[in-house]
Amino acid sequence: MAGSTPLQKREVDDENESSSSMRTAETILRLLPMGLCVVALVIMLKNSQTNEYGSLSYSDLGTFRYLVHANGICAGYSLLSAIVAAVPRPITMSRAWTFFLLDQILTYVILAAGAVSTEVVYLAYKGDTAVTWSESCVSFGGFCHKATVSVSITFIVSLCYAGLSLLTSYQLFSKYDAPVSFYNNKGRIEIATY
Amino acid sequence: MAGSTPLQKREVDDENESSSSMRTAETILRLLPMGLCVVALVIMLKNSQTNEYGSLSYSDLGTFRYLVHANGICAGYSLLSAIVAAVPRPITMSRAWTFFLLDQILTYVILAAGAVSTEVVYLAYKGDTAVTWSESCVSFGGFCHKATVSVSITFIVSLCYAGLSLLTSYQLFSKYDAPVSFYNNKGRIEIATY
Numbered sequence: 001m002a003g004s005t006p007l008q009k010r011e012v013d014d015e016n017e018s019s020s021s022m023r024t025a026e027t028i029l030r031l032l033p034m035g036l037c038v039v040a041l042v043i044m045l046k047n048s049q050t051n052e053y054g055s056l057s058y059s060d061l062g063t064f065r066y067l068v069h070a071n072g073i074c075a076g077y078s079l080l081s082a083i084v085a086a087v088p089r090p091i092t093m094s095r096a097w098t099f100f101l102l103d104q105i106l107t108y109v110i111l112a113a114g115a116v117s118t119e120v121v122y123l124a125y126k127g128d129t130a131v132t133w134s135e136s137c138v139s140f141g142g143f144c145h146k147a148t149v150s151v152s153i154t155f156i157v158s159l160c161y162a163g164l165s166l167l168t169s170y171q172l173f174s175k176y177d178a179p180v181s182f183y184n185n186k187g188r189i190e191i192a193t194y
Numbered sequence: 195m196a197g198s199t200p201l202q203k204r205e206v207d208d209e210n211e212s213s214s215s216m217r218t219a220e221t222i223l224r225l226l227p228m229g230l231c232v233v234a235l236v237i238m239l240k241n242s243q244t245n246e247y248g249s250l251s252y253s254d255l256g257t258f259r260y261l262v263h264a265n266g267i268c269a270g271y272s273l274l275s276a277i278v279a280a281v282p283r284p285i286t287m288s289r290a291w292t293f294f295l296l297d298q299i300l301t302y303v304i305l306a307a308g309a310v311s312t313e314v315v316y317l318a319y320k321g322d323t324a325v326t327w328s329e330s331c332v333s334f335g336g337f338c339h340k341a342t343v344s345v346s347i348t349f350i351v352s353l354c355y356a357g358l359s360l361l362t363s364y365q366l367f368s369k370y371d372a373p374v375s376f377y378n379n380k381g382r383i384e385i386a387t388y
Contacts, residue, residue: 060325061324062320104359111306111309112305112306118310119257119314120313120317123314123327130251130254131250131254131318131328131330132328132330133325133328134326136326140325162302165298169364170363172367173367174367174368174371
């Protein structure tokens with residue numbers, strides 16, 4: 001970390017450029033899960049099957065209802081946050097904290113939705129003899145297939161949100177000083193990197 | 195952010211103090227989930243019930259086997275990382291990245307384990323008539339009760355790990371410069387906080 005003036009100028013330019021490309025990356029990372037959430041939501045909403053064994057709809061399983069809600073909330077939040085992220089403005093402290101916390105919560109919500117739905121799909125395919133749960137997918141193959149697709153998309157959304165969490169935690173915490181740092185005689189921060 | 199020398203000295207003292215208290219907080223935040231993981235693991239491992247309806251053990255359900263494994267991995271990682279965190283050393287870049295990534299992964303693993311196990315416990319209590327899954331907890335109340343306790347403890351572990359993720363992302367990303375920053379004439383970093 002040298003302190004000469006031309007280098008500082010270049011650093012500022014680099015900062016602005018990286019800030020702009022980060023804003024683009026963030027907007028894309030928010031629009032992508034929005035689209036995926038809507039697709040996962042629509043597939044699950046339309047998922048019902050009626051045959052000689054009876055009829056089965058997504059709303060019969062509490063887990064899939066949760067998946068639909070989680071995807072709906074995620075799509076709405078992704079759209080709103082993409083709009084906010086796309087506007088070229090300096091990232092304030094309160095905005096960084098809000099994005100950071102909401103992204104973390106959304107990541108956990110969507111990951112949990114994906115995980116519990118996977119569990120239900122798995123049980124529906126494999127059943128469990130110990131607790132006498134039948135393999136429902138033998139009778140409702142089409143339903144199970146659509147559910148699997150919806151759940152898989154939800155997992156891709158989880159991955160996007162894990163990336164977003166990383167990005168917003170960088171945006172937030174890079175505003176703070178390093179926990180272990182010392183000052184040199186020029187008054188600039190030197191970070192201990194071994 | 196003034197640049198006078200006594201203030202710098204005080205800042206360095208503050209940094210050292212906050213670094214020490216952060217190390218203590220981190221060690222506790224790692225030892226606590228270790229203990230909880232072991233408790234959750236032991237409760238689940240010993241969880242089996244035999245009665246006139248038959249016998250049910252945690253190992254009959256794949257989800258609970260996953261929960262046991264996740265808790266075991268989590269306990270081991272928590273212990274190892276607590277030892278590393280307790281040693282007073284400057285936090286290097288590679289260590290910060292390693293802790294950050296592993297903490298994130300562990301958070302997701304333990305949250306997913308808690309979520310899927312909750313789903314199974316819920317289904318065991320409530321059943322699901324649409325897919326003809328019976329309410330197993332009517333026959334195996336003791337088993338379900340212990341499983342609920344183990345799963346609840348796993349959720350507390352998830353909370354600890356969410357906190358740890360926050361801490362290690364702070365430790366990592368505070369080492370980087372702010373994405374939107376500019377330099378004043380003293381060569382020190384001024385961060386835009388509105």
